Amino acid sequence: MIIATEHLSKWYGQVSGLNDVTVTVPAGITGLLGPNGAGKSTFMKLVTGQLRPSKGQVRVLGEPIWGNPALYFRIGFCPEQDAFYERMTGLDWVTSLVRLNGLPTDEAT
Amino acid sequence: MSPIHDQGYRHYGGRREPQGRRWWVIGRAGLMARIRERRVIAVLLAAWLPFLVRAVQIYASANFQQVAFLAPTPQMFREFLGQQEVFIFIVSIVIGAGLIADDRRANALQIYLSKPLTRVEYIAGKLVTLASVLAFVTWLPAMLLLVLQMLFAGSTKFLTEHLFLIPAITLFALVQVCVSAFAMLALSSMSKSRRFVAMMYAGILFFTAAMYQALRQITLSTAWAAISPRDTMNVIADGIFRLPGTRAIPFAAAVVVVIVLIAASMLILERKVRGVEVVT
Numbered sequence: 001m002i003i004a005t006e007h008l009s010k011w012y013g014q015v016s017g018l019n020d021v022t023v024t025v026p027a028g029i030t031g032l033l034g035p036n037g038a039g040k041s042t043f044m045k046l047v048t049g050q051l052r053p054s055k056g057q058v059r060v061l062g063e064p065i066w067g068n069p070a071l072y073f074r075i076g077f078c079p080e081q082d083a084f085y086e087r088m089t090g091l092d093w094v095t096s097l098v099r100l101n102g103l104p105t106d107e108a109t
Numbered sequence: 110m111s112p113i114h115d116q117g118y119r120h121y122g123g124r125r126e127p128q129g130r131r132w133w134v135i136g137r138a139g140l141m142a143r144i145r146e147r148r149v150i151a152v153l154l155a156a157w158l159p160f161l162v163r164a165v166q167i168y169a170s171a172n173f174q175q176v177a178f179l180a181p182t183p184q185m186f187r188e189f190l191g192q193q194e195v196f197i198f199i200v201s202i203v204i205g206a207g208l209i210a211d212d213r214r215a216n217a218l219q220i221y222l223s224k225p226l227t228r229v230e231y232i233a234g235k236l237v238t239l240a241s242v243l244a245f246v247t248w249l250p251a252m253l254l255l256v257l258q259m260l261f262a263g264s265t266k267f268l269t270e271h272l273f274l275i276p277a278i279t280l281f282a283l284v285q286v287c288v289s290a291f292a293m294l295a296l297s298s299m300s301k302s303r304r305f306v307a308m309m310y311a312g313i314l315f316f317t318a319a320m321y322q323a324l325r326q327i328t329l330s331t332a333w334a335a336i337s338p339r340d341t342m343n344v345i346a347d348g349i350f351r352l353p354g355t356r357a358i359p360f361a362a363a364v365v366v367v368i369v370l371i372a373a374s375m376l377i378l379e380r381k382v383r384g385v386e387v388v389t
Contacts, residue, residue, distance in 0.1 A: 009154040048223060050384040069225045070128065077223040083216040087142065099134045102125035 008056035017042035135234025156196035160250035171261035187350040205293035206305035222384035248282035281327040295374035298381035331357035
């Protein structure tokens with residue numbers, strides 16, 4: 001399994017973002033569909049380790065994702081918002097991100 | 110070479126740099142971006158003007174009897190680092206204000222923290238960017254003045270008589286750099302606007318200094334110096350350089366204030382530097 005969650009829940013204060021989700025996602029392409037407020041973004045943030053679950057567990061590639069940056073070597077994450085600097089070229093930005101993945105300068109460029 | 114449409118996703122199989130060096134990627138990128146800016150170069154050049162003045166002073170005192178009274182003393186090195194506080198303030202604003210605020214504005218924090226990079230490494234990288242430039246305008250010129258004194262005087266007599274100056278300069282510059290860098294980073298993490306951060310930083314420094322002066326006049330007590338980072342740093346400087354000074358508050362109290370300031374900054378950074386901002 002690529003992703004496995006057990007009784008996964010997330011609250012933002014008094015507001016429930018995700019409630020008791022148990023799901024497994026196999027290898028391949030999987031789409032996540034739902035109405036506004038269904039918790040799609042919250043689920044994505046939880047399975048990419050951006051948010052800490054209020055309750056339950058998330059495992060990605062067999063390992064817990066929260067607080068496990070080493071696992072990010074094996075994950076590609078595209079956020080829903082644009083992220084770029086006006087002062088940097090696209091190539092500079094991508095190169096610096098690749099270097100964060102551990103590629104040496106010569107290979108990153 | 111196979112056609113592009115035949116190339117699917119492939120895992121990178123080349124070498125990777127060992128973990129624990131990601132902070133340097135952040136720090137280096139920040140430094141390179143800043144030192145390309147003309148205003149940063151202008152500030153850094155201006156920050157070395159007091160060094161030139163002091164160098165001339167040391168040269169003249171070593172070579173001309175008429176101005177021997179200008180000979181360097183431990184007080185001179187303490188005053189030099191005190192004067193550099195103006196440039197610490199300017200450098201902190203010009204370089205530090207946007208360090209995290211710009212990342213928040215560009216939505217880059219989420220990208221950074223989805224890489225194999227811990228929040229500690231991210232903050233350490235930002236800290237390195239600002240701290241290295243601050244050290245460039247404090248510790249480095251002060252140590253070079255010591256070297257110049259030896260060269261111009263042609264002896265190590267002054268240094269051997271005041272050997273404590275090496276650790277004193279290093280320690281006080283470290284305190285200056287840490288306090289300014291942590292405080293500025295904490296403020297930078299609280300906003301998406303570098304201008305607002307700069308105003309907050311300047312406001313806090315000037316407001317606390319003014320508050321101290323007002324409370325001192327009203328209560329006739331210098332204990333209020335603890336609310337003013339600038340006056341607290343003066344106490345620390347006098348203590349480290351073994352000078353009597355005004356000692357508005359006990360040295361130990363000043364150390365506690367500095368520790369509390371850095372701890373509060375770290376707490377703010379811990380709460381604010383997150384890939385996803387959760388508003389409850």
